[in-house]
Amino acid sequence: MAPLFSRSWPLALRVSVQHARVFPLNFYFDQFVTGLASACSLFLVASGLSIIFGVTRIVNFAHGAFYMLGAYIGFTLTEQFSGAFGFWGAILLAAIVVAAIGTLIEIILLRRIYDAPELFQLLATFGVTLIVEDLALLIWGPNELLGPRAPGLKGAIDLFGLPFPTYDLLLIALGPLVLGLLWLLFRRTTWGVLVRAATQDREMVAALGVNQKWLFTSVFALGVFLAALGGALELPRQSANHTMDLQVITEVLVVVVIGGLGNVLGTFLAAIIVSELNAFGILVFPKISIVLVFLVMALVLIVRPWGLLGRAEAAARAAGGAAILRWRPLAARGRLAVVLALAVLALAPLAVGDYYLTVATEVLIFVLFAASLHFLIGAGGLVSFGHAAYFGLGSYGAALALKQFGLGMEAALIAGPLLGLAGAILFGWFCVRLSGVYFAMLTLAFAQIAWSVAYQWSDVTGGDNGLLGIWPSAWAAAPAHFYWLTLALVAAGIAALRMILFSPFGYSLRALRDSELRAEAIGLERRRIQWISFAIAGGFAALAGALYAFLKGSVFPDNLGIPLSIDGLVMVLLGGVDTVSGGIVGAALYRSLSIWIISHTDYSKLALGLLIVVLVVLFPKGVVGAFESWRARRAPRTGGESS
Amino acid sequence: MTHADAKLRVSGLNAAYGQALILTDVALEVGAGEVTALLGRNGAGKSTTFRAILGLIANRSGKVIFNGEDVSALATYDIARRGLGYVPEDRRIFSDLTVEENLLVGRQAPRAGAPTWTLERLFKIFPNLRELRGRPGGRMSGGEQQMLTIARTLMGNPSLVLLDEPSEGLAPKIVEQMIEAIRDMKREGLSLLVSEQNLHFARLVADRAYVIEKGRIRFAGTMAEFDARPDVRDAYLAL
Numbered sequence: 001m002a003p004l005f006s007r008s009w010p011l012a013l014r015v016s017v018q019h020a021r022v023f024p025l026n027f028y029f030d031q032f033v034t035g036l037a038s039a040c041s042l043f044l045v046a047s048g049l050s051i052i053f054g055v056t057r058i059v060n061f062a063h064g065a066f067y068m069l070g071a072y073i074g075f076t077l078t079e080q081f082s083g084a085f086g087f088w089g090a091i092l093l094a095a096i097v098v099a100a101i102g103t104l105i106e107i108i109l110l111r112r113i114y115d116a117p118e119l120f121q122l123l124a125t126f127g128v129t130l131i132v133e134d135l136a137l138l139i140w141g142p143n144e145l146l147g148p149r150a151p152g153l154k155g156a157i158d159l160f161g162l163p164f165p166t167y168d169l170l171l172i173a174l175g176p177l178v179l180g181l182l183w184l185l186f187r188r189t190t191w192g193v194l195v196r197a198a199t200q201d202r203e204m205v206a207a208l209g210v211n212q213k214w215l216f217t218s219v220f221a222l223g224v225f226l227a228a229l230g231g232a233l234e235l236p237r238q239s240a241n242h243t244m245d246l247q248v249i250t251e252v253l254v255v256v257v258i259g260g261l262g263n264v265l266g267t268f269l270a271a272i273i274v275s276e277l278n279a280f281g282i283l284v285f286p287k288i289s290i291v292l293v294f295l296v297m298a299l300v301l302i303v304r305p306w307g308l309l310g311r312a313e314a315a316a317r318a319a320g321g322a323a324i325l326r327w328r329p330l331a332a333r334g335r336l337a338v339v340l341a342l343a344v345l346a347l348a349p350l351a352v353g354d355y356y357l358t359v360a361t362e363v364l365i366f367v368l369f370a371a372s373l374h375f376l377i378g379a380g381g382l383v384s385f386g387h388a389a390y391f392g393l394g395s396y397g398a399a400l401a402l403k404q405f406g407l408g409m410e411a412a413l414i415a416g417p418l419l420g421l422a423g424a425i426l427f428g429w430f431c432v433r434l435s436g437v438y439f440a441m442l443t444l445a446f447a448q449i450a451w452s453v454a455y456q457w458s459d460v461t462g463g464d465n466g467l468l469g470i471w472p473s474a475w476a477a478a479p480a481h482f483y484w485l486t487l488a489l490v491a492a493g494i495a496a497l498r499m500i501l502f503s504p505f506g507y508s509l510r511a512l513r514d515s516e517l518r519a520e521a522i523g524l525e526r527r528r529i530q531w532i533s534f535a536i537a538g539g540f541a542a543l544a545g546a547l548y549a550f551l552k553g554s555v556f557p558d559n560l561g562i563p564l565s566i567d568g569l570v571m572v573l574l575g576g577v578d579t580v581s582g583g584i585v586g587a588a589l590y591r592s593l594s595i596w597i598i599s600h601t602d603y604s605k606l607a608l609g610l611l612i613v614v615l616v617v618l619f620p621k622g623v624v625g626a627f628e629s630w631r632a633r634r635a636p637r638t639g640g641e642s643s
Numbered sequence: 644m645t646h647a648d649a650k651l652r653v654s655g656l657n658a659a660y661g662q663a664l665i666l667t668d669v670a671l672e673v674g675a676g677e678v679t680a681l682l683g684r685n686g687a688g689k690s691t692t693f694r695a696i697l698g699l700i701a702n703r704s705g706k707v708i709f710n711g712e713d714v715s716a717l718a719t720y721d722i723a724r725r726g727l728g729y730v731p732e733d734r735r736i737f738s739d740l741t742v743e744e745n746l747l748v749g750r751q752a753p754r755a756g757a758p759t760w761t762l763e764r765l766f767k768i769f770p771n772l773r774e775l776r777g778r779p780g781g782r783m784s785g786g787e788q789q790m791l792t793i794a795r796t797l798m799g800n801p802s803l804v805l806l807d808e809p810s811e812g813l814a815p816k817i818v819e820q821m822i823e824a825i826r827d828m829k830r831e832g833l834s835l836l837v838s839e840q841n842l843h844f845a846r847l848v849a850d851r852a853y854v855i856e857k858g859r860i861r862f863a864g865t866m867a868e869f870d871a872r873p874d875v876r877d878a879y880l881a882l
């Protein structure tokens with residue numbers, strides 16, 4: 001895989017790996033207060049995300065990008081202006097500029113897709129993130145930018161014998177201040193009342209004559225403003241860099257989920273909890289500091305599925321028109337086409353060179369990965385944000401079988417999927433207790449835990465350096481041979497997934513997706529069925545991961561990373577969730593395009609981001625979905641069908 | 644019975660949920676200052692008719708003329724802005740908002756040709772609401788909530804109100820208050836389209852009636868004409 005993101009996950013950058021030891025008491029206090037200061041911008045960013053989600057129901061993945069832009073633009077502006085007035089003016093101006101950019105994006109892009117499935121909006125904002133990352137690189141260059149110190153607040157005060165930056169004290173005061181201002185805004189202004197009403201029932205608000213377009217836009221602008229302000233305020237504490245967007249978005253998702261989506265006070269509390277966990281985790285458990293935060297989040301979600309102060313999601317009013325396409329197994333003609341396609345693929349090594357074979361092998365692997373995720377999302381209605389966990393577990397399982405236990409490739413290709421399956425069974429047990437956005441967040445948390453283990457447990461996993469020298473057995477070493485092996489396993493995997501899909505089990509799963517209540521009324525056990533499907537999807541993703549390890553000859557924590565999970569979502573959504581073959585087509589398309597783009601431009605994220613945004617706007621049902629609607633329109637009597 | 648001064652004139656209205664066609668060629672009129680009833684059994688299509696008029700159903704076609712203006716292509720909020728008020732059957736109170744805040748959401752500027760409502764005037768018609776001003780909407784009885792939804796819609800100073808099954812699930816005493824409230828609104832010069840299953844209630848408030856069944860209009864006439872047609876009642880309304 002050509003990584004879309006820099007390899008290291010930045011949460012860890014702050015972690016100076018050191019061994020746990022005993023510190024004097026005042027040091028702990030100092031650490032505690034530092035944690036409070038960090039909570040400020042985390043709260044600003046998270047409250048922005050929370051407010052936007054509450055009203056528009058968009059999980060704004062681009063929120064991290066806006067935070068980063070706030071820091072970069074803040075950097076540029078503080079260089080222009082001097083003095084206390086100049087510094088604070090520049091910070092504020094930066095937030096306003098970014099809010100204006102956010103407003104533009106809302107008007108140009110998001111307004112077009114408010115009616116699309118929720119995930120599509122996530123995808124669009126992910127595209128925006130990619131675009132912003134490359135634009136930042138273009139404008140500000142690759143180096144970290146060290147921001148100015150705040151005039152008049154450069155010094156430190158004495159806190160029980162330890163120096164404590166005065167700027168941090170200011171941040172500690174600013175958090176509650178912003179919380180108070182937000183409270184006033186939502187409780188004491190007409191705008192705030194309208195926003196709270198729209199959070200609860202958008203349709204009714206419209207029926208009362210409120211133009212929600214501008215309500216949405218203003219809410220989005222406010223949310224982005226808060227994110228950018230959070231970014232700019234961090235300038236005196238940490239340098240602006242290219243990984244800060246993903247670093248913050250991960251933490252922010254955790255904060256928002258712990259606090260309860262849409263609840264500002266909950267967000268405030270959760271920001272403090274997460275910051276303190278970060279601050280103390282490093283001291284107390286240097287090895288698992290990152291895991292700690294996610295572990296707490298998983299625990300909170302299990303005990304309080306809607307976060308500390310959140311409430312159950314209201315049954316989505318917009319839902320209604322469930323899957324309109326009927327799913328059919330392939331008819332005779334379809335089967336023939338598949339056999340022909342397989343034959344052509346099998347003959348490919350006779351026609352193309354090694355480079356293209358390797359590319360084709362990679363595409364095939366991702367087709368299986370996407371098909372497994374599509375099984376979970378399309379048939380199960382379970383949207384996982386952390387499917388890469390199982391892909392990566394497959395990679396590590398295979399690599400460890402080879403390296404630690406000295407097994408051959410054949411055994412490793414079994415060990416990998418087994419490890420992924422075991423992981424999916426373990427994590428899945430917790431995940432299926434939740435649904436909707438919270439399910440997605442918990443899957444994300446588990447993936448992040450798996451990632452952290454791979455990243456930090458370097459004795460076994462090699463940490464950031466990964467595991468190298470994972471090569472296939474001699475008989476499969478030639479690119480053509482490995483291609484054939486992959487083709488056979490991927491075809492078998494997809495055939496198995498389809499058989500499950502059209503087996504009684506698959507029908508039960510889809511019945512649960514379409515109407516939980518009705519399915520449970522006829523005696524289907526939701527949790528057990530969804531748990532099994534989670535395990536199945538994880539197992540096949542792990543098979544893809546194991547193959548990938550042998551294709552690349554190495555395994556890195558990236559194999560479990562968020563970017564890969566998101567790539568999976570992109571592939572499924574681009575193909576079309578409501579269709580049977582969406583995952584396959586989406587993966588082939590997206591993976592080929594991204595490999596092609598990456599090899600043709602230095603600004604591949606910009607190109608990919610634009611591509612995603614354009615596709616989302618043009619094909620809100622996915623490519624296969626669009627094709628099938630087009631076919632249904634041409635032959636209206638067959639109705640909507642998908643195979 | 645075409646009124647030259649019809650407040651609302653609906654014609655050829657079709658609506659569907661997904662693939663299922665619910666309304667077929669619905670036509671109805673509401674005269675200015677009149678209370679018109681839309682009668683029909685459970686699932687006949689009363690609520691769907693209201694939602695289609697307001698543009699709350701994406702999949703619909705037909706003509707909706709309100710105050711002489713074709714509003715069928717307008718967004719829901721735009722229709723509401725022109726003075727068409729809507730009180731949904733399931734009340735849809737904003738449960739996190741206080742009574743006063745609920746009313747605030749509905750507030751619109753005064754409108755020519757429609758009565759203007761203030762909090763004070765509303766509290767005269769719905770005296771219970773005055774004491775409950777600060778209470779969250781979620782912590783009110785069903786009857787109180789019903790009063791609040793109506794009051795909330797009136798805050799928009801509408802000239803026509805679509806009232807969906809106002810008597811549903813209410814205690815007899817509250818139903819009496821509701822009848823009084825509807826008469827008050829009529830006295831103020833409002834036009835109303837009231838959907839009902841309760842014939843007794845409809846007789847007490849309505850001037851004219853439509854009967855809807857399986858998404859089609861089966862009868863149109865004055866209340867007196869309706870009472871002269873027990874066959875209509877037996878065919879389309881009896882349970």
Ligand SMILES: Nc1ncnc2c1ncn2[C@@H]1O[C@H](COP(=O)(O)OP(=O)(O)OP(=O)(O)O)[C@@H](O)[C@H]1O
Nearest residue numbers: 320660665683684685686687688689690691692732
């Ligand atoms: N969201 C929906 N999706 C699919 N079908 C619906 C939906 N809402 C209503 N229907 C169907 O449309 C038909 C008309 O429903 P509608 O709610 O308009 O009836 P109604 O006359 O208001 O009945 P009631 O007295 O029960 O309120 C019913 O058959 C109902 O099942």
Ligand SMILES: [Mg+2]
Nearest residue numbers: 689690691732
């Ligand atoms: Mg109804």
